[in-house]
Amino acid sequence: MSELTKIENGKVRFELRISAEEYTKALNSAYRRLGGKYTIPGFRKGKAPRRVIENSYGHDVFWDNEFDALVQHAYSEALAEHNVTPELQPKIVFTEVSEENGIAFTAEVVLRPEVKLGQYKGIEAEKTEYNVTDEDVNKEIDRRRESMARTVNVERPVQEGDTVVLDFAGFLGEEQFEGGTAENYSLKIGSHTFIPGFEEQMVGMNIGETRDLNVTFPADYQAENLAGKDVIFKVTVHSISVDELPEFDADFVQDTSEFDTVEDYTADVRRELEERAAMNVKNDFINKVVQTAIDNAEVEIHEDIINEEIEGQIQHFSDQLRSLGTDLDGYLEYANLTIDDIRADYRKGAESNLKSQYVLLAIIEAENIQPNEDNYRNAIRESEACRREHWDDARIEEELAGNRMRYASAALYDATFSMLVENAVAK
Numbered sequence: 001m002s003e004l005t006k007i008e009n010g011k012v013r014f015e016l017r018i019s020a021e022e023y024t025k026a027l028n029s030a031y032r033r034l035g036g037k038y039t040i041p042g043f044r045k046g047k048a049p050r051r052v053i054e055n056s057y058g059h060d061v062f063w064d065n066e067f068d069a070l071v072q073h074a075y076s077e078a079l080a081e082h083n084v085t086p087e088l089q090p091k092i093v094f095t096e097v098s099e100e101n102g103i104a105f106t107a108e109v110v111l112r113p114e115v116k117l118g119q120y121k122g123i124e125a126e127k128t129e130y131n132v133t134d135e136d137v138n139k140e141i142d143r144r145r146e147s148m149a150r151t152v153n154v155e156r157p158v159q160e161g162d163t164v165v166l167d168f169a170g171f172l173g174e175e176q177f178e179g180g181t182a183e184n185y186s187l188k189i190g191s192h193t194f195i196p197g198f199e200e201q202m203v204g205m206n207i208g209e210t211r212d213l214n215v216t217f218p219a220d221y222q223a224e225n226l227a228g229k230d231v232i233f234k235v236t237v238h239s240i241s242v243d244e245l246p247e248f249d250a251d252f253v254q255d256t257s258e259f260d261t262v263e264d265y266t267a268d269v270r271r272e273l274e275e276r277a278a279m280n281v282k283n284d285f286i287n288k289v290v291q292t293a294i295d296n297a298e299v300e301i302h303e304d305i306i307n308e309e310i311e312g313q314i315q316h317f318s319d320q321l322r323s324l325g326t327d328l329d330g331y332l333e334y335a336n337l338t339i340d341d342i343r344a345d346y347r348k349g350a351e352s353n354l355k356s357q358y359v360l361l362a363i364i365e366a367e368n369i370q371p372n373e374d375n376y377r378n379a380i381r382e383s384e385a386c387r388r389e390h391w392d393d394a395r396i397e398e399e400l401a402g403n404r405m406r407y408a409s410a411a412l413y414d415a416t417f418s419m420l421v422e423n424a425v426a427k
Helices: 020-037 050-057 065-082 134-147 198-202 250-256 262-296 303-323 328-335 339-367 373-381 384-389 393-402 404-422
Strands: 003-008 011-018 091-098 102-110 150-153 163-172 175-188 210-216 230-244
Touching: 011 065, 020 065, 020 102, 065 102, 134 262, 175 230, 198 210, 198 230, 250 262, 262 339, 262 404, 303 328, 303 339, 328 339, 339 404, 373 384, 373 393, 373 404, 384 393, 393 404
Parallel strands: none
Antiparallel strands: 003 011, 011 102, 091 102, 150 230, 163 175, 163 230, 210 230
16 A cells, blocks of 8 residues: 655655565565675675675665566556556655665656646638649749759849859958958859848949948847948959759750640649648648647646656757757857756747647547558658658558558557547538
């Protein structure tokens, strides 16, 4: 038997005990298994009594996995006895350890938050209709032409849209400021890569020309010594080039696709855009329905759970920075932030993510949702590998047969979303 005390909303403390008999049995078992490796003067190796070894090496010398198992067993029995589900690892404190009285300890644990579900069936949500227009088709064709463009040097003044190779040097007063100098820099005019006024003043420059550009840094510029300051950039143009797009004709169609005519190619572009639009409409409707179900529910999440989620997100961000050759400390210094700033920034997202998880889990349990084969296939189709490598149906079936459990969680959520949408009302 164990005693349970509520410390605060969402956190409890168990008072637990392991009997002296169990403790002594475990000690003797550990001694038989491990005692032989200890050497004690005056005793043959492996023949020293347990208490002599404990006096020499400490009373916890035989506290090993067997005792961890004892503690875990007592803790698990307490969870089952009181029918509670932990969300975080318990904080265990031993209050007594002796062969006379056994082991007494407390286990403080944060429980899974209780969810009060609101309406999740019959949700009304707007379903947007989108018709692909001729303009949409033409824009997509132009985008594909741009991806096939070739760069051509021109001998004329700079125009909007040109790519210019230039040298520049920035001056604050008479002094050249740090970070404001480059040679043979490639800049697309109109890209708004540089501060306002820089690219606009380059229009009309000729190859070989040097010009002073007067610009003002934004008041919120990250370098405080330059924020809001008037500066001069001395700029020299070395070359001017433009992107020359291929003509949209039968030659382009035949060189870049499986089609022979402009008409067939255009029809296929429209078909792809319509499929994409239909998928976007479907996903948008799903998101609205699911978010409404989440918003309709109530759940109070313990601060410890939120903090652990935040720390997990920070660790993920730190890992990403390391993969890019930097670290979190370097990023904080560069961005002039503290770790508490990062935590505050992640907090809202962490709370939202956690609420979504707990509400969806509550719906799954309330409806006893089980994924079917189509849910597993959908989960595979949405996987990064499938999208990246464009798996066909045969490859998807192969993945389903060989790695089914990898997609169990995603398939369960797919089944949940399907249930919510099937019971929703589209407006």
